[in-house]
């Protein structure tokens with residue numbers, strides 16, 4: 001590798017000397033930061049590099065799909081993905097003709113677009129910067145990040161070695177961790193699908209194969225929608241420990257209801273009381289309960305910040321499942337599918353604890369001690385899917401590059417088990433508790449600090465703040481050029 005460091009004379013160089021930013025992960029979060037940097041900064045070609053193994057930027061786990069049965073869970077007008085232009089996506093849907101080609105998009109008085117269409121919209125936003133070369137997409141998975149000669153060195157699995165002044169970690173959602181009871185009996189069984197979001201994960205399932213799904217959240221409902229769309233018609237069991245299925249979206253439009261920021265609650269219990277009070281108010285006034293959860297979402301970061309760590313942990317322990325079932329709601333198209341399937345007996349929900357698993361030749365038998373009485377129910381299926389959602393508790397362990405940074409003391413786990421620890425400027429917190437000035441944690445990985453940081457509008461807002469911080473950083477004394485594997 002040839003690395004040349006050119007001293008810059010500030011007085012003779014009219015070009016701002018902003019060095020290279022490397023973004024690890026090019027899902028919605030990483031691609032949005034790259035776009036905002038390119039839009040508002042003065043970069044030379046290839047100075048913003050996004051390492052992302054997928055063929056296209058902006059898709060990530062949620063949107064990188066061409067399955068038309070997978071829709072956004074949120075109405076298009078609420079997908080405020082472009083800072084400063086909240087209606088950009090709705091406009092694009094009409095202008096691009098995508099809405100016309102998707103007759104099933106309108107439901108309950110709103111548009112619930114296909115997820116693949118959202119990815120296409122976002123891809124169009126970043127395309128000019130890819131074409132100009134300001135943003136470089138390198139199709140590699142980052143394996144190692146470390147410090148070298150005062151810079152970051154980033155190594156990809158395809159041989160790329162980059163040096164950068166700033167690194168943004170936007171690796172997003174880790175894979176789910178299979179429930180222990182299932183993994184211990186099925187870990188090497190080909191009928192055990194541990195990550196159903198992978199492309200082609202469901203292809204081997206035949207229409208009349210029974211399916212047991214561990215998990216009953218939106219990921220599980222995605223699997224149901226994808227299976228039924230490919231004419232699968234056998235029984236599907238949705239198993240969960242708590243039985244909280246995602247709730248439906250409300251019909252029509254509504255305003256958020258409730259002000260939680262006046263005398264903001266500082267305990268889990270006082271927060272719960274305030275939510276119950278707001279729910280009583282909306283019920284009495286004939287408003288949808290969803291309006292209270294919209295208010296909680298809008299004010300979520302301030303509410304979270306007002307809670308001491310121990311109270312945040314209490315919220316997660318006691319309220320999380322119920323909250324998530326109401327916060328992460330299913331789109332009307334999926335709610336209709338679930339209702340139809342339940343009525344026809346094709347979809348069965350089952351709550352409790354797995355007490356026995358027996359992989360047989362034809363079927364996998366699963367016994368469940370059901371809630372509330374512990375009666376044992378027997379289930380049998382040809383396939384078992386793990387749809388328990390991303391395991392943010394193990395995110396550092398799931399990635400070599402993050403585990404390496406942790407070993408160097410430059411990255412630490414979030415103490416609430418929600419991803420990676422960072423401060424309110426999104427800078428990673430080192431082992432000594434101090435922020436690492438040039439290492440940013442972006443997107444849902446930073447949820448522990450911010451609380452509400454899963455949906456597109458909140459991520460877009462964080463991306464904007466991170467981009468502003470990077471642009472405000474000064475690297476005015478040297479410009480580093482790295483020549484290798486680009």
Ligand SMILES: Cc1cc2nc3c(=O)[nH]c(=O)nc-3n(C[C@H](O)[C@H](O)[C@H](O)COP(=O)(O)OP(=O)(O)OC[C@H]3O[C@@H](n4cnc5c(N)ncnc54)[C@H](O)[C@@H]3O)c2cc1C
Pocket residue numbers: 024025026027028029030051052053054059060061062063071072073074079140141142143170171172173174219222399401442443444445454455456457459
């Ligand atoms: C199924 C699903 C549906 C959702 N639907 C909605 C919705 O309708 N509306 C809404 O507002 N929000 C929705 N969300 C939430 C939200 O939009 C996402 O969580 C958001 O897309 C997060 O993006 P991300 O880029 O941080 O993570 P990801 O989408 O997980 O992307 C991370 C990217 O990093 C890459 N990567 C990982 N490790 C490495 C590495 N070592 N080196 C290089 N690259 C790496 C991965 O390939 C991936 O593409 C949904 C989320 C999910 C999971």
